[in-house]
Amino acid sequence: MNKATASTQDIRRDNRRRVLELLREHEPVARNEIARIAGLTEPAISRITRELVDARLIEEIAGNGSGTKPGRPVVALRLCNRGAYVVGINISADNQWTCIADMRGEILAKRPFALLDISEPETVIKIGAEETKHLIQAVGIDRSRLMGAGIIVAGTVDPASGELLESPNLKWPRMPLAQKLEAALDLPVKIESRPMALLRTEKRIGAARGVENAALVLPALGIGGAVMIDGRLMRGRANRAGQIGHLRMTGSNIRCTCGKIGCLDTVASGHAILEQLNLVPHDKRAPRHQIAHARLLEHAVALAASKDASAIGVLRSAGRQLGLALRAVAAVADPEVIFLAGDVGHADSYLAGVREVFATDSDTPIMPSTVSNDMAAISLALEAFVYSHDLDIAQLRNAAI
Known part of the structure; x- marks a missing residue:
């Protein structure tokens, strides 16, 4: 792939992310209004939204979408309820749980880990993965539309490498926590320290x-x-x-x-x-x-x-x-x-x-x-795997067939 092709693909991915973000903020909304807010041409928005409709991430509805032209039937766009899902997991001294949410961030189900002792990280990871898989099965979601997991943890982490660097309260050693959880969950994973995730979410959807x-x-x-x-x-x-x-x-x-x-x-x-x-x-x-x-x-x-x-x-x-x-x-x-x-x-x-x-x-x-731990874990996953430059649109197109 040459540099020009790579650059074009990067622009397309970034524009797709922007359109999804706008729909998340303003749904239902018409294509011409998306074009106006995003500063893109209407033909460009039509191409992007067609791709998202084909992947069943968004859908067309007749209704009161903003931005329609006088005299034309109202055709608005909104997120699909079952377009994509993410997992959120909290690992801390005071709470250990897993939850599943849709692409709007609505939590569909939540389940605590069946733990009496958190001193052994391998045991916590194993039980956390088992509880998550049970929850996925119980909710009955399309597994091919499960995009990834956001893990918030008590301790210092390096989100770039996925390492847990230290955790004075958990007393866990330094370890490649994201890598271990990815293997156990069979999902892409993004980890973050709990306070960092809470402040990021406060900025994104809360009082900040x-x-x-x-x-x-x-x-x-x-x-x-x-x-x-x-x-x-x-x-x-x-x-x-x-x-x-x-x-x-x-x-x-x-x-x-x-x-x-x-x-x-x-x-x-x-x-x-x-x-x-x-x-x-x-x-x-x-x-x-x-x-x-x-x-x-x-x-x-x-x-x-x-x-x-x-x-x-x-x-x-x-x-x-x-x-x-x-x-x-x-x-x-x-x-x-x-x-x-x-x-x-x-x-x-x-x-x-x-x-x-x-x-x-x-x-x-x-x-x-104004935000909770579960909101922070879910928001972390959504930003990493759905409202993201790296959204795996091919996975969703294949799931839509």
Whole structure:
């Protein structure tokens, strides 16, 4: 293939992605309106949409599509309900599940992993793949229209290579996680750290739409984070940008799971909350205890919501510690908004503690995130395998025959 041919194909793929994105945003919509928004000619849009109709990714309907010319019958385009599917998987100390969604991002079914212990990665991968295959069979989707899986994981990942680089809470070694999951699932896989995926999704469909500079912190059993500057997720030299859980905090002499003394994790995380409520001792942070600890953390958050004074006090104190750390984040990254994700981050008492300390030093708004883990995993898969330059249109054309 010569360079001119390759360039033409790249342009065609990019235009196809743009058309699908426009339909996702504006459906139902007529071809001439797509051409106007995309800045392409109507003949070019006709060619692209015919290809997408043939692949059964989109369909024509009679109705109230925008952009039709006066005096002509209304013919609009919309996404096909059964055009394409993706899998979303979450692997973290507090949650392990798999789900399936259509190309609109609507979750069709979700299934937890049948696990009592997450200390062995090979076991988690094997059971996760089995649960996913059971779910695919139960939902009854066309397997040839299943495009790929988005995996969000607690830890530092290199999305380019698909490696899990480190995970202090899971205590898993460095490994080619995407490669292992692709083999187990028999699907293309895209992996991302959970905070990065949440912030990307917040930007794509949540409260950060139109925002170019933002940060997100996920206080779960451990603390993760992500930073976006000028519309781009920051990764840093070793893909650790935004991981504030291991910032050194003045006044803490507790040893962290990473081996250091006095990390933010030891005073503001879910584990810290459980320890301060005397629900678990500090020396029980091993991976084999994590699933039980996740349930205890849900209980602690529920206690605070039911006005338990002790739980409220502990969550508020932990939130204050995070508020101190976020002053540094605001000073360095200068975000327009900081999101707190997860059940702990959304808890009124924790959020109040964060704001109480942070507001004395910054006017950056701190607000609960508006996207969930399952939305983040599904969005990751859709962006990688459906609304993508690399969409396998041939696979779908063959499935349509």
